[in-house]
Amino acid sequence: MAGKQILGDDPFGTGDAPAPAAKKKKEKKIESETAAENAAESASAAASEVAHEAAPEADEDRDALDSDGENGTYAPAAAQPPSEYGPSIDQPPVAKHSGLVDEIKHLEHSVRERILPARSGEHGGERQRLPLEFLWKRWRELAMRDRSDVVDEFGRDPNVAARVEPLLDFLYRQYFRVSTRGLGHIPDDGRGLIVANHSGTLPYDGAMIMYGIRHEHSAHREVRPLVEDFVFHFPYLGTLMNRIGGVRAAPENAERLLNQDQLVAVFPEGIKGIGKLFRERYQLQRFGRGGFIKLALKCDAPIIPTAVVGAEEIHPMLSKITWLARSVGIPYLPVTPTFPLLGPIGLLPLPTKWFIAFGEPLYYNAEYGPEGANDRILVNKLAEQVRNKIQSMIDSLLKERRSILFG
Amino acid sequence: MPYPPPTMSTPKKKAAPKKKELVKRATFDPEQRVVAITGAYSFMGAELIKRLERDRRYYKVLAVDVRKPTFPLHKTQFHKVDLTLPTADADLAAIWKREGVDTVVHAAFLSSPTHAAAWAHELESIGTMHVLNAAAECQVRKLVVWSQTIVYGAHPLNPNFLTEEHPLRGDASRSRYVKDKVEAEKQVQRFRKENTDTIVTTLRTAATLGPTIRNFATRFFARPMAPTLMGYDPLMQFVHERDAVDAFALAVDHDYPGEFNVVGEGVLPYSTILAMMGKVPLPMPHFLAYPLSQALWATQVFDSPPNFLDFLRFLCVADGAKARRVMGFTPRWDIKTTIQDFLGLSAPVAQVVEGGV
Numbered sequence: 001m002a003g004k005q006i007l008g009d010d011p012f013g014t015g016d017a018p019a020p021a022a023k024k025k026k027e028k029k030i031e032s033e034t035a036a037e038n039a040a041e042s043a044s045a046a047a048s049e050v051a052h053e054a055a056p057e058a059d060e061d062r063d064a065l066d067s068d069g070e071n072g073t074y075a076p077a078a079a080q081p082p083s084e085y086g087p088s089i090d091q092p093p094v095a096k097h098s099g100l101v102d103e104i105k106h107l108e109h110s111v112r113e114r115i116l117p118a119r120s121g122e123h124g125g126e127r128q129r130l131p132l133e134f135l136w137k138r139w140r141e142l143a144m145r146d147r148s149d150v151v152d153e154f155g156r157d158p159n160v161a162a163r164v165e166p167l168l169d170f171l172y173r174q175y176f177r178v179s180t181r182g183l184g185h186i187p188d189d190g191r192g193l194i195v196a197n198h199s200g201t202l203p204y205d206g207a208m209i210m211y212g213i214r215h216e217h218s219a220h221r222e223v224r225p226l227v228e229d230f231v232f233h234f235p236y237l238g239t240l241m242n243r244i245g246g247v248r249a250a251p252e253n254a255e256r257l258l259n260q261d262q263l264v265a266v267f268p269e270g271i272k273g274i275g276k277l278f279r280e281r282y283q284l285q286r287f288g289r290g291g292f293i294k295l296a297l298k299c300d301a302p303i304i305p306t307a308v309v310g311a312e313e314i315h316p317m318l319s320k321i322t323w324l325a326r327s328v329g330i331p332y333l334p335v336t337p338t339f340p341l342l343g344p345i346g347l348l349p350l351p352t353k354w355f356i357a358f359g360e361p362l363y364y365n366a367e368y369g370p371e372g373a374n375d376r377i378l379v380n381k382l383a384e385q386v387r388n389k390i391q392s393m394i395d396s397l398l399k400e401r402r403s404i405l406f407g
Numbered sequence: 408m409p410y411p412p413p414t415m416s417t418p419k420k421k422a423a424p425k426k427k428e429l430v431k432r433a434t435f436d437p438e439q440r441v442v443a444i445t446g447a448y449s450f451m452g453a454e455l456i457k458r459l460e461r462d463r464r465y466y467k468v469l470a471v472d473v474r475k476p477t478f479p480l481h482k483t484q485f486h487k488v489d490l491t492l493p494t495a496d497a498d499l500a501a502i503w504k505r506e507g508v509d510t511v512v513h514a515a516f517l518s519s520p521t522h523a524a525a526w527a528h529e530l531e532s533i534g535t536m537h538v539l540n541a542a543a544e545c546q547v548r549k550l551v552v553w554s555q556t557i558v559y560g561a562h563p564l565n566p567n568f569l570t571e572e573h574p575l576r577g578d579a580s581r582s583r584y585v586k587d588k589v590e591a592e593k594q595v596q597r598f599r600k601e602n603t604d605t606i607v608t609t610l611r612t613a614a615t616l617g618p619t620i621r622n623f624a625t626r627f628f629a630r631p632m633a634p635t636l637m638g639y640d641p642l643m644q645f646v647h648e649r650d651a652v653d654a655f656a657l658a659v660d661h662d663y664p665g666e667f668n669v670v671g672e673g674v675l676p677y678s679t680i681l682a683m684m685g686k687v688p689l690p691m692p693h694f695l696a697y698p699l700s701q702a703l704w705a706t707q708v709f710d711s712p713p714n715f716l717d718f719l720r721f722l723c724v725a726d727g728a729k730a731r732r733v734m735g736f737t738p739r740w741d742i743k744t745t746i747q748d749f750l751g752l753s754a755p756v757a758q759v760v761e762g763g764v
Contacts, residue, residue: 136685143682149743151675154567155642233563233721235638235693242640243676248722252566 151243154224154253160243168211171204175351176310177407180212182358185304188219191258192361193296194265196306197284197390198273203231203241204349205311209265210245212356224257225265228274230331251291258299265306266292268383275320275332281312282398284391290383293364297373302361305386307393310354313404315339315347353407355397359389442659443469443508443547445490445499445538446515447476447483450620451553454652455512455659456483464660469506471499472515490515490534491526499541509548510659513538516553516591519623520584520712531587532594539598542605549606550598551658556613556668556725558589561717567642568726571611571666582714599664608658613670613725616749617648625749627711633686634700635678636693639720642674647740647748654736663734668725672741677719683746693720 148159172178186192198205206225213223225241226249232238238246247253249266257264267273268287276285296303320332339346364372364382372378401407442459446452447470459465460481468483470476475485484506488498503511515534521527535552542550559569560577575592577585592609599607614624624645627633646669654669681688691699696716703709730736740748 140683140685143685144679147676147679147682149675149679149683150673151642151679153674155674155676157676157679229563237638239638239640239676248567250564250566252568252570256568 154245154247154257155242156245157243160240161245164240164244168207172208172211172215175349176204176208176314176354178208178212178310178354178356179407180216180356180358182360183213183217185358185360186213186217186221186263187302187361188221189261191261191299191301192263192304193258193292193301194223194263194304194306194358195292195386195390196265196267196308197282197312197394198267198269199276199281199308199312200274200314200349202237202315202347202349203227203267203274204314205308206246206265206267207244208311208354209306209308209356213263221263223263223265226254226267228267228270230271234330251295254295255299258295258301264301266295268292268387271331275334276312276317277320278313278316278318282309282394284387284394287383287387290379293379293382293386294373297365297368297379298370300365300370302363303386304361305359305389305393307357307359307390307397308354309357309394309397309401310352310404310407313352314349316350350405352404353401355401355407357393357397359393362386362389439466440464440510441467441469441506441508442510442512443471443499443503443506444512444514445471445488445534446513446553447472447485448474449514449516449518450622450648451652451655452476452512452514453478454648455514455655456480458652458656459483459659467506469502469508471502490537491529495534496537496540496544499537500544503541503545503547508545510551511538511542511547511549512551512553512655512659514553514655516555516588517584518621519626519710520582520715522707524583527583528587532590535591535594539594543598543602546602547605549608549659549662550595551608551610551655552591552595553655554588554592554595554609554611554666556611556670556723557585557718558592558611559723559725560585561641561721561723563721565722565724567722568724569668570726571668571729580714580717582712584712585714606662606664608663609666610654610658610669611666611725612651612654613644613646613668615648615651616645616745618748618751620648623711628680628684628686628749631687632689633681634696634716634719635681635688635690636696636716636720637690639693640676640678641718641720641722642724643677643680643718644670644674644724645742645745646671646738647745650736650738650740653739654730654734657734657736661734665729665733667730667734667736668727669730669736670725670727671738671745672727673743674724675742680746683743684750 146159146163148157151157186194194209196205196209203225206227210223210225213221222245224245224247227238227241227246228249231241232246232248242248247257247264249270254264254266268291269285270288272285276283292303295301315334315336317334317336319335321335322332325331325333333340336346338348368375368378368382442465444452444455447456449472452470452472453476456468456470456476457478459468460483466482470480470483470485471488472485473487473489475487476483486502488495488502492498513535515538516531517527539550556569558575558577559565559573560575560580562576562579565573565576575589578589580586595607595609598605615622616624616628650671651669654667657663658667675683678688693716697713700709700711700713700716704712727736727738
């Protein structure tokens with residue numbers, strides 16, 4: 001009797017109700033136990049009867065029965081105080097079960113009724129047979145919901161790329177308002193090596209070139225930007241770059257891509273380009289060791305010199321702290337007018353107006369052949385040529401530009 | 408009954424090699440080959456024996472291990488040789504010479520790291536030395552060695568696809584398990600240079616998954632949870648157990664000198680693999696994960712050495728183009744179907760008949 005009240009009033013034991021009920025239970029221990037033995041049989045029989053009746057019936061009938069059962073058993077029982085000498089005659093016969101054991105049995109039965117509604121039903125039957133398999137399947141579906149189970153061999157996940165697309169779209173059209181020229185210089189098919197200046201602390205320029213060619217070029221080609229190690233192995237950022245199409249800058253990777261007739265974007269300035277100070281903007285740094293020239297000669301790929309203007313002002317870096325950054329494993333810590341003064345907000349790029357110009361393709365392979373890749377002096381000379389070409393493209397774009405923010 | 412071949416049953420044949428004792432090298436008869444397999448109790452050795460048992464081109468198979476294979480053997484002789492013993496090479500050479508072995512398959516390697524590092528070194532590095540000594544002594548026609556793609560090591564400078572010519576940087580990781588395998592490979596490379604008459608094939612398998620194989624990868628992916636390093640999500644590749652055995656059978660059947668990566672089609676990010684398998688990822692920052700893993704390994708709570716975290720951080724994906732081009736090895740399972748078969752979610756892609764006895 002007392003047990004019934006515990007469950008009926010306060011099923012989770014949060015209120016004050018259980019305390020007096022428990023006391024009463026101690027006092028009437030013997031009576032309730034004998035009563036329980038008698039009542040248990042009738043109650044469980046009644047419950048099982050209810051269950052058996054419910055099972056073959058239709059859904060709405062079962063619902064109705066469930067609610068009936070609840071009202072019949074719990075609500076009146078909670079309202080009535082337990083009588084001192086066993087159950088009163090007025091009580092409905094369904095509520096006759098007494099004692100905690102019976103109460104739990106009844107509860108279990110009704111819960112089971114709710115979880116496994118019908119053995120004949122399609123889903124119910126499946127769930128009853130394989131409860132864990134079902135949960136496992138749902139968990140896997142949940143885990144796979146925004147990723148693809150097929151990625152390309154360099155790790156581009158089409159689902160993740162599609163999710164980042166709106167952000168790139170916003171950056172390209174609204175934020176940086178990129179205007180491109182010379183898109184006709186990019187071949188509609190076949191390999192090509194896009195060589196561009198690099199800047200901007202975070203590699204926005206690669207993403208914008210990728211987005212621009214995918215959407216504005218007549219053939220909607222995919223560009224695979226080569227990402228330098230520092231960014232590629234940077235937690236989260238590198239993984240994201242890889243999922244949306246970035247490839248680690250290694251000669252083997254670039255060769256493989258070019259031999260598959262893909263477009264590859266390289267930034268030969270590398271980490272020196274990203275870390276340019278504001279006063280050094282639009283002054284091209286040394287073009288690495290000319291690896292991109294070797295690639296172009298070896299794979300017979302045309303070089304498309306590309307100038308990106310506007311990107312070098314998004315993070316006006318006044319100075320960089322190297323001694324602190326080295327200790328946490330990054331090459332430098334930028335100091336801009338807003339960072340680290342404003343914290344992470346200071347890392348927001350300045351909304352400058354961008355121009356991307358693609359130059360005429362340079363066919364060095366036709367001139368020097370693949371064996372030219374072994375001629376170090378020639379490679380350096382050609383790298384310097386390309387650098388001068390891009391520098392002059394940048395200079396002419398800068399001359400046309402009147403405002404940093406509005407173009 | 409077609410098996411065993413008629414030549415085998417008579418006791419006269421046992422005397423035959425004795426006459427040939429002066430001939431240093433057994434004459435090669437493509438229809439009557441004798442294959443010796445070290446590590447016969449391991450998955451790769453046992454599966455290969457099962458196939459050779461069914462193949463009438465092979466006259467005899469010599470199974471070398473410390474434990475006898477559990478399936479019935481018809482034309483396979485079991486020889487108990489412990490490769491860690493100092494005289495193992497002489498024992499092997501005596502047996503192989505007596506039986507006229509023409510092909511040796513060396514698969515006596517560990518498939519998961521062990522805390523008994525000294526014993527593992529004796530087995531993998533010194534054991535390989537014994538096998539190579541015996542092979543040189545008997546002038547065997549062919550040697551097939553099992554290796555794994557982990558010998559390339561998960562290095563930040565790895566390209567997306569490691570070819571066979573790539574330097575083996577696995578020993579840079581300070582992991583004894585990988586280091587022993589690299590040492591074994593280097594010995595095999597030296598053997599290849601010194602014994603130009605012997606065809607030496609090295610098969611580097613990627614992490615092998617399948618419904619029956621038990622190794623480090625299957626144990627790792629059988630747990631409900633898997634550690635991940637926060638912000639790192641490298642691409643991974645697998646090979647199905649049947650495909651791996653196929654590659655070994657190809658290398659034993661035909662002559663393909665050189666090193667080959669035996670890998671399945673396709674790659675997937677680690678996080679996607681965990682999601683497909685329904686595992687709960689346990690993300691940890693890498694600077695905490697390494698010491699934690701070191702502590703768990705040192706106290707023998709966990710079965711993967713700390714250096715294995717590199718494989719959850721950097722790329723170690725091998726290029727299977729050479730095996731496809733030269734050996735004609737075409738994996739029947741790609742990464743997705745391999746994972747599904749490992750989980751028991753789908754029927755195998757092709758009807759598998761070669762494994763049964």
